[in-house]
Amino acid sequence: MLLQLNNIFKWVQSGGQRIFLLKDINLEVKEGEFISIMGPSGSGKSTLLNVIGMLDTFDEGEYHFLEDSVHNLKEKHRSNLYKEYIGFVFQSYHLLDDLTVQENLEMPLIYKKFKGSERKAMVADMLDRFNIVGKKDLFPAQLSGGQQQLVGIARALISNPKLILADEPTGNLNSKQGEEIMDLFKQLNDEGVTIIQVTHSEKNAEYGSRIINLLDGRMI
């Protein structure tokens, strides 16, 4: 088992009232799953994804990731944990504008303190695998949306994470580009990477092995 959420609650105080963003979430994710989270706007999809990604905190409940109890961990350990095991893919790609494709790919490796020679090899490998060797010296602004997302995924994958979290990865792409990206996810999943995606699209959700529906912070 990769991760387990037990009775997760998250709320904000507004006008003396608790507004629940997440309410009693129980979720178990095994390695190799491909999960799609769906739901209308404001239902808590992204919040859930962020909680799973340890970027956001929760107010009540337990979160176990591999052998670690995330709810008991300090910020530093949490970030070490996600640094090690989780890769993020964003709707608007979020590449670093000032860095080239190659440098963007290299960045997570730097933060993980890989040696220079190793980094070079891993980056070259990834460029090759995604067929973007020719674009390695371009800046994000010089790429199309689909290409940017490709780089985004490559960057998320480069340090061999166990889990990829994708927040509407095709939201900014046209349908053809979207399809290509989803095929890529499918392929990655087949290779053994666990994926959790947030999506609005029924069609994209179908790529996954399991669908979780959220409404007002609750799983239905």
Place this chain on the structure above:
Amino acid sequence: MVVIYIKAAWRSILKNKLFSFINVLGLSIGICSAMVIGAIVYFDFSFDTFHKDKDKIYRVTTVFESNGNQFSNRGVAVPIMRTFQEGMPGVELAAPFMSANFFKVENKLQDLTFKNIENSILADNNYFELFEYDWLAGDSRSALSNPAQVVLSENKAQRYFPHTPVSDVVGKTLIYNDSISVKVSGVVADFKQNSDFKFTEFMSLSSAKMFGAKDIVTNDQWNGTSSGDQLFFKVKDEASVTLVESRLKELAKEHKNKAEWAANDERNFILQPLTNLHFGGPYGEYPFNNSNHVASIKVLKSLGFVALFLLLLGCANFINLNSAQALTRAKEIGIRKTLGSSKKQVVRQFLLETFILTCIAAILSLVLAPLLLRQFIDFLPADINLSILYSLKGALGILVLIVLVSFLSGFYPAFVLSGFRPVSVLKGQFSKGDKGVRLRKTLTVFQFVVAQVFVIATLLVTKQLHYVMNKDMGLKTNATAYISTPWNNSTDVQKERLFNAVKNIQELSNVSWGGNPPASNNYSTSMLTYFKEDAEMHQQTQMLWGDVNYLNTYKIPLLSGRQMLNDSVKEYIVNEAFAKEVGFQNTADVVGTFVKMDTLKIPIVGLMRDFHQHSLRSDIGPMAITGDWPDDDYPMFNKIHFDLGENSENWTNSVKQIEQAWASVYPDEEVQVQFMDEIVEGFYRTERSTVQLLTWATGLSILISCMGLLGLVVYTTEKRVKEIGVRKVLGANLAQLNMELSKEFLILIGIAFLISVPISWYLIQEWIQNFAYKTALSWWVFLTSGIGMVLVALAVIGTRTYRTANINPVESLRAE
């Protein structure tokens, strides 16, 4: 990994050109000032630091106290030199020397004649034992053992004996003052390092008699002190200093002036450490008679503060702009964090970025530094330079400065930036909180307080300078001038011929003989004794010497009594201050009374109106003028004073005629016409340099502050674009929008103004205490500077708010 950081930093610098430019410029102004001022401070602290046992070397100086006034003299009475030579407990080595005046040196062999001999002293072998010179020829232990021996510095040796190797110079003969033949016994290298010991010609002390100088062996003038008579010595050890000091105290007591009028006068011998020489000791004396610069710790401190403030302003700017910019960089931070960057790594990255910017600023500063230095060259010692910056020491200093500045200015922004939580990026909303806004506002207020204080200080110092330069001195300062007859080999006949020649120049009027001009930096005082109701009153009185025309030349009116009968009669004309000081309610009553000087009883025949004898720093003191009746055959009339007339177009011609007249009498000498208004101007040299320094500091601080303000405005207006759009849709017009946007900045500047007023008032109040005559610290100066600052700020704000207010609301509201 550093490489990729540097790359990213460099690209982000290039991307935000305006911000980077402002950052770099602000920092480089600070760093540049710090470099220049650092070089100046280093220069002044580098004097005479190379002497062996420098911490054990002291100079004996004299401090007088009379009626609560203290004044100092860097020299000592000659007999005390003998006391030291005969042996003092605790003293290892004593080296007395005296400044020497040779009016002519001849090298007969090569038929060369030299005049205006400078930097010469009478010294003995001990001098060279105390201060180690590099001997190019001759023997340091015996070079000055006998009379009529001289040691020359390398430069001087080459001047006196051109094309002669130094080894051949030794043994050659020079003829001094027409008749004294002297053997060159050694040549020493000039000091390579900075030193106040600029002497180049060392005559043996035992030759003193030949040159009519004071002879240490026989001189018994315990009450005469000349600044040229120097006494240096080396103590045996640290503990001996107190021993010497107590012995000096005894000596001062033993040899106190026994004269009746000196009953209240004190004279103390004070030790001055060699290391303190360049800073003039407690009374700011120049190190030696031939020095043209004395470093003032006070000035260096003020300079240091200016540098510090400009540096802080630059840092404040940087903090301001970068934490403001944080908003635009939030996304980047968020991404980096999701990629696994720790807080520490973000901080490191931004500190590195800051470091790079600071380095660029430092390089720019190195280019700008010589330009800035040139602005102050007028009041800096001539031999100052920035070479220290390019030395290893300087490079280290600059590196420390860069690291310090990077840290100071980079730490807070880095801290703010690294605090962004990545989740806010994922949610697509950057923290719009007011994090750090208060700090930025505080920094902006700080910047404007500094700028405003500089502005007010500059205006008030300028006002005071204008006041003292234009205040009626009580004497005619425009068009009056004088020339000095040569102090040596000038006969009465020659003087008379010159006087008549000058008098015959048509354009000149009121030509008169006299001593010093009525207002000068000179203090020659005499003790006059006034009899009052059988009691004797001793009055220290500033003396002037002039013929019957002298007062007329300078248009100083007689209020009562009469002019002296002739040019050499023993009569006094005193000023009002004198009359008041000796107790006359009605000052005219002083006319007809008598004063005693030494044994002479002299009548006061006239009362002249008070005028300023010195700069307006000091009050008008008691003064008396009299004719030429020297008691020791030393002529008091050595200057010809005249009025050049109102039409300044004729002055060049008149000066030319004066030069011709001079040349006919003294063909070998040069004449210099000294203008009275230039002398008055010279009183305020420091004040003028203060104004110049302040003007620069003001300009730079306004520049930095405005850039900081611009940064804040850019940030705030960008944040409010949407709000402005909404307001515009609701019907606000341009003026209202501009007002709305400018309001908060004007409040900050208002606060800065309120803080700066008491600070600057206090500072100027302190400064102006130097003057006996002060300009008013008028409220309108403060107000004007405040309004001026608001206008400048408005202009800066306006460039941005106008643009923001003009944005089409369709654009700004669509951005959601």
